[in-house]
Amino acid sequence: MKKGQLLYEGKAKKLYATDEEQVIWAEYLDQATALNGARKDEIKGKGELNNQITSEIFLYLSDKGIENHFIEKLSKTEQLIKKVEVIPLEVVVRNLAAGSFSKRLGITEGTVLPEPILEFYYKEDALDDPFINEAHIAFLKIAAPEEIRLIKEAAEKVNQELIRLFQQIGLELVDFKIEFGRQADGTILLADEISPDTCRLWEKESGASMDKDNYRKQLGDLVPVYREVLQRLTKISV
Known part of the structure; x- marks a missing residue:
């Protein structure tokens, strides 16, 4: 190659x-x-x-x-x-209240949500990636209704599996952002990346941030935190 x-x-x-x-x-x-x-x-x-x-x-x-x-x-x-054509949607799944969700709705960070909440954001830097709903998606012709159904189903499955994965390494999956793309034949695939850049992860015992919030909130160096996440993942995958 x-x-x-x-x-x-x-x-x-x-x-x-x-x-x-x-x-x-x-x-x-x-x-x-x-x-x-x-x-x-x-x-x-x-x-x-x-x-x-x-x-x-x-x-x-x-x-x-x-x-x-x-x-x-x-x-x-x-x-x-x-190779995929990236669909310009950021799909966010929330299990606990945190970040912009807490600020927007006035909900205390760490509040456990009764059911996971799925949100869509229009992936457009010039507009600061605004929060949108399915009517907006249809109006903007971002994705067809059947594609949105498939994306929502896939996001729910990803959430379930990531919760299980991170539980094994002592981390709470607070929320995460994923993206999807279309292959040449129209097949929808999970794309982009899944990392502490795109997931909010809290240490189960201490509640410490094990993600990009260390950078956003200037809590400390990212590298040791990300290295710890990788080491834990590697141990269970061996």
Whole structure:
């Protein structure tokens, strides 16, 4: 497999073409952002940790029957993924109140939600990724009703499996953000990444943040926290 031209450079990764049309070469970057990119810093070692954590989690989800774009990990910072047209939706699933949800609705952080709450955000940096509903999705022609049904079902399954996974390593899955994409034949796949960048994880015993909130709230260095998450995941996958 040969790495080709740069196709896309985002906040956290670069995507390259390969000599196979339906395969993309992803490279994770040592970059952290907050406030929709308004705050940005280079953090050495972050890229390789997110790549390895995402690889472990996607392999786990594949084993549980959840179809996704992951093919294989190539190196500490690189992986091969299936080519998809990313659907411009951020799908957020919440199990406990935290972050913007708590601020928006005035609910104390840590409040356990009776049922998981699924939210959609329009993936558009120029608009600060606004919160939208299914009527907005239809109006903007982002996805068809059947696609939204499939996305919601997949998000519920991902939530169930991630809760089980993180429970095994002593972490509470507070909430998370995932994205989906369409393959050339229209098949919907789980895409992007799943890491402490995209999940809010709390240590069960201490309640400590084991995720990107350490950067957002300037609580401490991300690298030791992400490394701890990876070490725990690696132990149960051996």
